[in-house]
Amino acid sequence: MSFLLNLFRSRTKHADITICGLDDAGKTTILKFLETGEFVETTPTMGVNRETLHLPNLQINVFDLAGQEDFRNMWHNINEKSDGIVFVIDRSNIMRFDEAKDVFEQTIHAQLDQDLIILILLNKSDESDVIEKSLFIEEFKLLDLPFKWAVFETSAKTGEGIFNAFKWFVDEFV
Ligand SMILES: Nc1nc2c(ncn2[C@@H]2O[C@H](COP(=O)(O)OP(=O)(O)O)[C@@H](O)[C@H]2O)c(=O)[nH]1
Ligand SMILES: [Mg+2]
Structure with missing residues (x-):
C-alpha cells in the first residue's frame, strides 16, 4: 500500500490533488513512486496528457501542461476540484526552463482558491547538471506568491526528497 495513501488516510477524509507540469x-514516475515506493520506468504515450488515480480518500489527477489547445479547459477542472497542486519541474532541462516558467505562471494566475496549497518539485535532482534551487525561487517569483x-x-529515480515533500504537503491538509 502506498505511503502517500497511508499519510492521507490518517489525516483527512478526502482530498483531490493535481500533479501538473510539462511533459x-x-x-507519472513520481506518481508510480508514490504508489509503489520505488522507481518504475514509464513509457510516455503520445497524445495522452491526463491520468487519474482513484484511491480511498484520495484522488490524484495528473496533467501534462505544454501549451496544448485544451489547456484552458483544464483549469475549470483544477480550480473546481483541487485541494492542492503539485507542480513538477525537470531541473536538468535548461532548454525548457522558460517554457516551464510560463506554464507555472499561467497555472498560478488561474487559481481561484486562496487556500490552495502548492508543492513545487525540482525533479531529476540525481542528474549532474541541474538548475540551482535559489535561481528557481527567484525566476519563478515564488516569494511573491499569494499561496x-x-x-x-x-x-x-533515487527517491530523494519525495517522502519529505509529500509529508509537508499532506500535513498542510490537517
Ligand atoms: N534521471 C531522472 N529521470 C527521471 C526522473 N523522473 C522521471 N525521470 C525520467 O524522465 C522521463 C519522463 O518521465 P515521466 O514520468 O513519463 O514524465 P511526465 O511526462 O511528466 O509524466 C522517463 O524516462 C523517466 O524515467 C528523475 O528524478 N531522474
Ligand atoms: Mg506522464
Whole structure:
C-alpha cells in the first residue's frame, strides 16, 4: 500500500490533488513512486496528457501542461476540484526552463482558491547538471506568491526528497 495513501488516510477524509507540469518532467514516475515506493520506468504515450488515480480518500489527477489547445479547459477542472497542486519541474532541462516558467505562471494566475496549497518539485535532482534551487525561487517569483507553497529537491529515480515533500504537503491538509 502506498505511503502517500497511508499519510492521507490518517489525516483527512478526502482530498483531490493535481500533479501538473510539462511533459517529461517526471509526473507519472513520481506518481508510480508514490504508489509503489520505488522507481518504475514509464513509457510516455503520445497524445495522452491526463491520468487519474482513484484511491480511498484520495484522488490524484495528473496533467501534462505544454501549451496544448485544451489547456484552458483544464483549469475549470483544477480550480473546481483541487485541494492542492503539485507542480513538477525537470531541473536538468535548461532548454525548457522558460517554457516551464510560463506554464507555472499561467497555472498560478488561474487559481481561484486562496487556500490552495502548492508543492513545487525540482525533479531529476540525481542528474549532474541541474538548475540551482535559489535561481528557481527567484525566476519563478515564488516569494511573491499569494499561496502557501514549498519547494523540494526530488528524484523519482533515487527517491530523494519525495517522502519529505509529500509529508509537508499532506500535513498542510490537517
Ligand atoms: N534521471 C531522472 N529521470 C527521471 C526522473 N523522473 C522521471 N525521470 C525520467 O524522465 C522521463 C519522463 O518521465 P515521466 O514520468 O513519463 O514524465 P511526465 O511526462 O511528466 O509524466 C522517463 O524516462 C523517466 O524515467 C528523475 O528524478 N531522474
Ligand atoms: Mg506522464
